[in-house]
Structure formats: C-alpha cells, structure tokens
Amino acid sequence: MRITANQKQEIANATLVKLDALANRRQVWQRDFYDKSNKALYALLSDCLGMYYEIKGSSAEKVVLEGIKANLEGRGIKVQTSTPVLTLIVKYVFNAERRRASAYSRALRVAAKESISVGNFAEWVIKVGGIEEVASTKGITDETIKKRSQLDNKVAEVKQLLVNQLQHPLSLVPKTALAHPADSAEYTLLIGKMLASGQTQVLSVVPGSTTAMIEQAIRKIAQELLNKVDEHIKAQAELAAQAAITEAANQAYFKEMA
The missing domain is CATH 1.20.5 (Single alpha-helices involved in coiled-coils or other helix-helix interfaces)
Known part of the structure; x- marks a missing residue:
C-alpha cells in the first residue's frame, strides 16, 4: 500500500521525536553513568539498532533520512550523501566526536549484518568482548562462529572451575x-x-x-x-x-x- 507525501512526513516527524528522546537519554547517560556502566550505553545502542530496523527499507526512509540530515546540518555536523543510515542515527543520538561515533556505528553495522535482535544486542556485545571488539570485526564468518563457540564452551568450564576453586582459594x-x-x-x-x-x-x-x-x-x-x-x-x-x-x-x- 502506497502512502502519501503527507503521511511520509508524519512518519519522519514521529521518527525524529523518537530520536530526540534517545538523544535526551544519552545526555543523562553521559552526565550520570559515562565510564561507570556499560549497561546504559548498550541499552542506548540497542535502541539505535531498533530505529535502524524501523527506518531501513520503510516507505518513508528517504523522507526520514532527509529530516535527520537537515537536523544534523543545523547542528553543524557534516554529513554526506553516502553516509550510512546507522552512522546518521549514531550522530543524531550521541553527537559524539568522530572516533567514538565511528566505533558505535561500525559495531551496529556488524550487529545489523548478523541480524542481532534489539533484545539480544547487549548480551551479544558482552559475549564478543565489548563495543571496540565488535567494531574491529568485519562481520560473522564460519571461523568466527567456531571461535565464539569454543570460547563460550571454555567460559562454561572456567565458571565451573571457579566454583570448584571455592574449596581451595589461592588466598583470603x-x-x-x-x-x-x-x-x-x-x-x-x-x-x-x-x-x-x-x-x-x-x-x-x-x-x-x-x-x-x-x-x-x-x-x-x-x-x-x-x-x-x-x-x-x-x-x-x-x-x-x-x-x-x-x-x-x-x-x-x-x-x-x-
């Protein structure tokens, strides 16, 4: 079903409202939790991923992205025609310096490529080893899957070893x-x-x-x-x-x- 230009604009406006709410949450995180807890950061990034899934491929995608770009340019943030959707979302929400925004964007692109759900994003990042570790990868491969499986199995072994070690601690x-x-x-x-x-x-x-x-x-x-x-x-x-x-x-x- 085709939608009208007015309907597309309404969707774009509603999307920007959601992004503004995310940006407000980011300000709270940056003020109160930055460098203290990754939990709030992962929650923000998972919602950014959710916004990407909502925008990408939608009938109003073009209008939404035009609205995001106009807002960013109004803030003095440079964007290009080829700027990826996730990078636009990260810039909008985090207003971050280039290196950090790039790391967040790359991590989210890997997550999207692997079809990570919003609900599983935080756990997935922790398993991989953190945002920087995710950002440094180029996406999932058979070798990556094999190594992750080996690591997960070894983690389970280590946890059991720790339980056993309670009876014979190294020191008190x-x-x-x-x-x-x-x-x-x-x-x-x-x-x-x-x-x-x-x-x-x-x-x-x-x-x-x-x-x-x-x-x-x-x-x-x-x-x-x-x-x-x-x-x-x-x-x-x-x-x-x-x-x-x-x-x-x-x-x-x-x-x-x-």
Missing part, C-alpha cells in the same frame, strides 16, 4: 571498608601487582564489581586458556614437522649410501 584477602558483599555481583575483582618471581601482590578489592565486569574477566581467563591450547597445538605441530623433515633427510641419506 582481609575485610576492607572499600567494598561490601551487597555492592558486588556473585564474584568481586581484585587489583594486584605481579612480581618478577611470578607471584602477585594483591593490593585492593575493586569496589562495585558489576556482573558485566565479572563476565568480561571470566571471558579473559577463558580466552587465555584457549590461547595456551593453541600454542601447545602449534608447538606439537612444529615438532611433528621437524621430525618429518629429519626422517625424510635420514631416508635420503641412507638411500644414497645404499
């Missing part, structure tokens, strides 16, 4: 006034300094350890374990290759002697 840190049990997630984080001997001096509890922070730390442990496995496999492969070369050389030598 004295009670501190910096943190209280109610301030942290299931686990908490510590900060320390590694000595030349390989031992670590535990210096302080990190107060207010969030679930996202803990999840990221666990994934770091899991990734390092996977790296160690890869290093072992590579070393074994190199030894096998060297053994094969030596065997071939020996066979050639004895053949000449014969």
Whole structure:
C-alpha cells in the first residue's frame, strides 16, 4: 500500500521525536553513568539498532533520512550523501566526536549484518568482548562462529572451575571498608601487582564489581586458556614437522649410501 507525501512526513516527524528522546537519554547517560556502566550505553545502542530496523527499507526512509540530515546540518555536523543510515542515527543520538561515533556505528553495522535482535544486542556485545571488539570485526564468518563457540564452551568450564576453586582459594584477602558483599555481583575483582618471581601482590578489592565486569574477566581467563591450547597445538605441530623433515633427510641419506 502506497502512502502519501503527507503521511511520509508524519512518519519522519514521529521518527525524529523518537530520536530526540534517545538523544535526551544519552545526555543523562553521559552526565550520570559515562565510564561507570556499560549497561546504559548498550541499552542506548540497542535502541539505535531498533530505529535502524524501523527506518531501513520503510516507505518513508528517504523522507526520514532527509529530516535527520537537515537536523544534523543545523547542528553543524557534516554529513554526506553516502553516509550510512546507522552512522546518521549514531550522530543524531550521541553527537559524539568522530572516533567514538565511528566505533558505535561500525559495531551496529556488524550487529545489523548478523541480524542481532534489539533484545539480544547487549548480551551479544558482552559475549564478543565489548563495543571496540565488535567494531574491529568485519562481520560473522564460519571461523568466527567456531571461535565464539569454543570460547563460550571454555567460559562454561572456567565458571565451573571457579566454583570448584571455592574449596581451595589461592588466598583470603582481609575485610576492607572499600567494598561490601551487597555492592558486588556473585564474584568481586581484585587489583594486584605481579612480581618478577611470578607471584602477585594483591593490593585492593575493586569496589562495585558489576556482573558485566565479572563476565568480561571470566571471558579473559577463558580466552587465555584457549590461547595456551593453541600454542601447545602449534608447538606439537612444529615438532611433528621437524621430525618429518629429519626422517625424510635420514631416508635420503641412507638411500644414497645404499
């Protein structure tokens, strides 16, 4: 069903109202939560993704984008004819400096390419390793899927190892006034300094350890374990290759002697 020019303009106006509401939420986040919690940021970005799904391919897309561009230009923000839709949305909502806006836009483009739903966006970003990690990828591949599956499996193993380790902790840190049990997630984080001997001096509890922070730390442990496995496999492969070369050389030598 075709819609009239007036109807398209009404849709465009309604879309800008939604984007303005998102921009207002961004201001609150930037004022109260910036550098404190990724939860609010991921919620904003997931809603930006939702706006993209709403705009892209709609019958009023052209009029909506014209309205967004006019608003941005009115703010002194440069846009080009070829500027991607998601970049326009990010610029509108975040009014951010170029590098940060670019990272958000790239991350959202990867999410859209992988058909990540609005509701699953935050969890997906955390699993991948954060906005910068998502932004640095070019989209999903079979190898990416395989590695993510391996990492997810290893994360589950690490979580079970942590549960088992509760019976035999590496150390017990004295009670501190910096943190209280109610301030942290299931686990908490510590900060320390590694000595030349390989031992670590535990210096302080990190107060207010969030679930996202803990999840990221666990994934770091899991990734390092996977790296160690890869290093072992590579070393074994190199030894096998060297053994094969030596065997071939020996066979050639004895053949000449014969």
